[in-house]
Amino acid sequence: MGKEERKRMVLGLLVESGLELPPAVIFDNLKRRGATFERRSVDNYLQELREEGLVERTDESKGYNIATEKGRDRYYGTN
DSSP, rough: HHHHHHHHHHHHHHHHHOOOBBBBHHHHHHHTTTSSHHOOOOOOOHHHHHTTTTTTEEETTEEEEEHHHHHHHHHHHHO
């Protein structure tokens, strides 16, 4: 599984859930879906997704993240 596919998994979890989630919860749920990458990778992917405008942080102190409209469009292939 390549990096872009792993980033898509992170984005997908946020898009499909529609929730604001912290990295630890994202990681735990991705492991349940069969992800084999490390917890610290989730932080890196979230940072890259934020830089691309696909995810935004909603609570700096807790590190919660949510998919943006652009992220939802990208995930569903409409952008």
